[in-house]
Amino acid sequence: MLRRYSIQLILIACGGLLTYVAYEELLSLYTLSVLMFMGVNIILSSSLNLVNGNMGEFSCGHAGFMCVGAYVSSVLGVWLFTKDKVFGVPLLDPEWAIYAFPFIILVGGVAAAFAGLLVAIPSYKTRGDYLAIITIAANYIVISAIENLGVIGGSRGFMGMKQVISAMEDVVYLPWMPIWVFVFTIFCVWAIRRYVSSTFGKGVNAICQDEVAAEIMSVNTNKIKTVTFMVSSGLAGIGGGLFAYIIGYVNPGSFNILKSTEVMVMVYLGGMASLSGSVLSAILFTLLLEALRPLQIIKWIVVPLLLIIVMQFRPEGIMGNRELSDIFPWLKRFYRFK
Amino acid sequence: MTETVKNRESAPVLEIRNLTQQFGGLRAVSDFNVCMKPGGLIGLIGPNGAGKTTVFNLVSGFYQPTSGAILVNGVDTAGMKPHQVTGLGVARTFQNIRLWNDMSVLDNIRVAQHGKLQYGFFHAIARSAHYQTRESQIEQEARELLEVFDLQDFADEYPKNLAYGTQRKLEIARALSSKPSLLLLDEPAAGLNSSDIRELIRLVRWIHGHFDVTIWMIEHHMDVMMELCTHIKVIDFGETIAEGIPEEIRNHPAVITAYLGDEII
Amino acid sequence: MLATIIQNLINALQWGSFYALIALGYTLVYGVLTLINFAHGDIFMVGAYIAFFVATFFLTTAELPGWAALALTIPLTMILTSMVGVALERVAYRPLRRKGANRLYVVITALMCGLILENANLALLGASRKAFPPMITEHVYNIGGVIFTDLKIAVIVTTILAFFVLHKIVTKTRVGMAMRAISYDKFAVPLMGIPMDNIIVITFVLGSGMAGLAGIMFAMSYPILEPYMGALIGWKAFIAAVVGGIGDIRGAFLGGFLLGAVEILVVAFFPSTFRDLIAFTVLLVILAFRPTGLFGVAKTTKI
Structure with a gap:
């Protein structure tokens, strides 16, 4: 029982x-924020792994969906619960923010999931490098669309999310952000694991x-692709929403291709189609970036160089396509990873 | 209810009317007709490039025909995607084995039941009671099928690690896991040695008896076809040149011409 | 009216020239290796910087007259940029290829190489922008309301010439034939006695050389250099290559000009902040209707 x-x-x-x-x-604010970014990175890498690893597509625009989630949940939270220059008085009593917060993040995720259709629908007809372009284009389209939306700050960015958090803290004083980041990280990994381990989700691997064999063996490939892209981008949206509330400020520039690249690196570093690999590499990568922070600009030479070296010696990533339980079989007693 | 069952029994499993497929200037299949009563074991032969696989691709919905109609169990498949056609009761194997090589043998069988999962994404995430029952049914059926095919020892193995003959067998098992009423075998003996071929003949005959399924197969090994099939259709350049029982085909002049050329006769 | 059209056409051709030249490099490498060389945009940036140093050297240290400096700068820059491209191939891509690593890992390596080029430049030369020294004096012409400079025309003409040279190489020479053969069948080509690695090096030389050429002309037309200039233009050129049908050099060339034309048109009618939004949307629509690009041949799946 205890074991189970x-x-x-x-x-x-x-x-x-x-x-x-x-x-x-007990922890400094800095340590705490590193831990929270770790959570966000876990969400991002494991959700991208669903598309790039399990489905074998090559999506390079994950940050675009993150951006949609970040903006939708930020704007929604600020509009509903705070006094803002643009939106005026709060629409609802700020006391309710404490209950509404998870739903605000989820709405951001749903919006991002629908943005995922931008990529899902072209994927019916095309795959591989052509789809890669579509994802890059989708990333740029999202960013430049928001840059042109002057109402929510355009390229200057959007802020006010800290007030939502303080409204929550006014009701019950708890470290709300760490709690929710933790909860959503667990939720995302849990949802992905359940999805890919079901027979329904194994259709993704078949694709x-x-x-061709998948389609002929009764897998509705278009449906699976749609669901997978929507789940992946929706979870990225959740990650983006959390990211926005952690920092308290978003601007389109922070969701550019460089951010997408970062997420992609985490996926391939962890190993394609390995969920535990994605989680592990997200943790390691976050720590690595923080450890190298004192190097400033040199950091962005050292990190790629390290990655190139890793790729040379372990081209399949940390875990390959295995899960933790394949490497440490005793873990199976506690948990079924697949 | 009894009425429909009766209808189903009498209705042909597969009916193809005036099927034509054009690839650019090439007429790969031309005016092809077939009507299969349930329970047959039919052969389709012809020289290389005669359009045999194209016919199978048309039946399984991978191509949309240029003209003509395909009815599976009385339902017109026009405009259907392959997975929908499979849902009507067609399953097939491929000339070059197309298993999912990085999924366990058991998962290969499970995923092939995708069409009749009866649960969707949210059930899978919530692990609802419905999901649990369906999933355990699917797993049980998959294991039973593996046992029937004597593949149970390989359940956790990856297909790429199996012997070629075993892969062929697994592919047939996978096709049968969707409980088809029509099984299309595309050159099942290709690449097998003579003892494997003997076993394949036994296997196909046994499947035909055991699974209540109509089998339509393409094969180049004439002895396999002569031994197994009750009826054979011969095509060349997309056109039907002969059909009948094996003995008739063996001595049919058009067939001999198609395979060996004019000079011999 | 006619003047406006011609004016925009010249602008589009000039702006598209850079995309076209960079897209050629993408498509050459892709055609041979099916590798998206994501570092290519940064090779273009490196090309521009190399041109800056070479030109400065000839103008100030060697004190050559402008035309002589230009005549020396162009080939030297192209050669040096090619060496950068080849170095990347040797150091980063080739070992992975030898190991038979998944194609996507090579792509990630390419991305990382691009980041290194950008940030190494930033670390070495600092964040300040470099002003490219003028080598020739530009003349502005005004014919019937159409305003253009001789430099603009030179850029367009050079690009078209470069394309025809490249096209000749790919379609008419033995090397070009080998390149095309590799793109058809990687496994049979070495068996036919064609030295794969040499052909791949030549591909990188040609592609990076084109990027170097684009770098010089870009630096001459817009004489402000900064380390991140290659990133966005590189991504866009890549998209242009795909819209043209990646792997086909005619496609890359036309795709580049198409993207240039779309961007110039957008700026002519909308606020310039809409440029990326509309340009990318147009490309997305084109790809939705022709998933393999304008010149790409749809791969038929055989079963």
């Missing part, structure tokens, strides 16, 4: 510890390995 629920218990313990530590301010 051990993972759940560990997670609850971790969440409790994180809340306690953040509440008592990757032989699309």
Whole structure:
């Protein structure tokens, strides 16, 4: 019994510890924010892995969907719960923010999922490098569309999300951001794992390995592609929403191709189609970036160089296409990874 | 209810009327007709490039015909995607084995039941009771099928690691996992050695008896066809040149001409 | 009215020239290796910087007259830029290719190489922009309301000439034949006694040389250099190559000019901030209707 629920218990313990530590301010604000970015990066890399790893497509525009989620949830939160120059008085009592916050993030995710259709529909007819272009174009389209939306700040960016968080803290004083980042990270990984381990979701792997055989063997490839792209971009939207509320400020420039590249690097570093690899590499990559922060601009020479070296010696990424349980079989006693 | 069952029984499993397929200037299949009663084991032969696989591709919905109609169990498949055609009860294997090589053998069988999952994305995420029952049914059916094909020992193996003959067998098992009423076998003996071929003949005959399925196969090994099929159709350059029972085909002048050329006769 | 059209046409051709030249490099490498060389935009940037240093050297240290400096700068820049491209191939791509790594890992390596080029430049030369020294004096002509400079015309003419030379190489020479053969069948070509690696090096030389040429002309036309100039223009040129049908050099050439024309037209009618939005949307629509690009041949799946 204990064994069966051990993972759940560990997670609850971790969440409790994180809340306690953040509440008592035992960790510096910096450490806490690194931990939160780690969570966001886990969401981003594992959701992109669904498309690039499991489905074998080559999406290079993940940050575009993140951007949609970030803006939708930011604008929604600010519009509903804060006094803002543009939107005027709050539409709802700011006290409600505490209940509405997860839904605001989810709405951002749903909006991003629909933005994912921008890529999903062309993917019916085309794949590979042509689809890669479509994702790049989609990323640029999202960014330049927001740059041209003067109402929400255009290229100057949009802010006011900190007020939503403080409205939540006014009702019950808890470290809300770490809590929600933790909850959503667990939710995303959990949802992806359930999706890819179901027979329904294994259709995704079938498409990757032989699309023709999949279609003829009764897999509705268009439907699976649509669902997968929507799930992937929707989770990216959730990650984007959290990212926006952590920083308290968004601007389109932070969701450019460079950001997409960063996420892509995490996926390939972890190993394609390996969920635990994505999680692991997101953690490592976040730590690496933070550790090299003192190098300033040199950081962006050292990091790519390290990656190139990793690719030379371990071209399949950290985990290959295996899960943690394939490397450490004793883990299977606690948890089924596949 | 009994009425429809009766109708189904009498209705042909597959009916093809005046099927024509044009690729640019090439007429790959021309005015092809067939009507299959349930329970047959029919052969389709012809020289290389005669359009045999094209016919299979048309039937499985991979190509849309230039003209003509294909009816599976009485339903016109015009405009249908391949997975919908499979849903009507057509399953097939491929000339070059197309298994999902990086998925376990068991998963290969499970995914082939995708058409009748009866649950969607949200059930899968929520792991609802419905999902649990369906998933365990699917797994059980898949394991039973593997056992029937004597593949149970390979359930967790990857197909790419299996012997060629076993892969062929697995591909047939995968096709049968969607419980088709019509099974299309595209050169199942290609690349097999003579003892594998003997086993294949036994296997096909046994499937035909055991699974209540109509089999239509393409094969170049004449002995396989002569031994298995009750009826053979011969095409060349997309046109039907002969059909009948194996003995008739064996001595049919048009068939001999098509395979060996005019000079011999 | 006619003057406006011709004016925009000249602008579009000149602006499209840069895209076309860079797209040629993308498409050459893709055609031979099916590798999206994402570092190519940055090779263009490096080309512009190399041109800057070479030109400065000839003008100030060697004190050559402008035309002589230009005549020396163009070939020297092209050669040096080619060497950068070949170096990338040797150091980063070839070992991966030898190991038979998944194509996507090579693509990631290419992306990383691009980042290194950008940031190494930033670290070495600092964030300040460089002003490109003028080598020749531009003359402005005004014919019937159409205003253009001799430089603009020179850019367009050079690009078209470069394309025809490249086209000749690819279609008429033995090397070109080998390049096309590799793009058809990677496995049979070495068996036919064609030295794969040499052909691949030549491909990178040609592609990077074109990027170097684009770098000089860009620096002469818009004489402000900064390390990130290659990134956006590179991505756009790549998209242009795909819209043309990647792997086909005619497609890349036309795709480049098409993208230039779309951008110039957008700026002529809308606020310039809409340029990327509309340009990318147009490309997306084109790809939606012709998924393999204008010249691309749809791959038929055989079963």
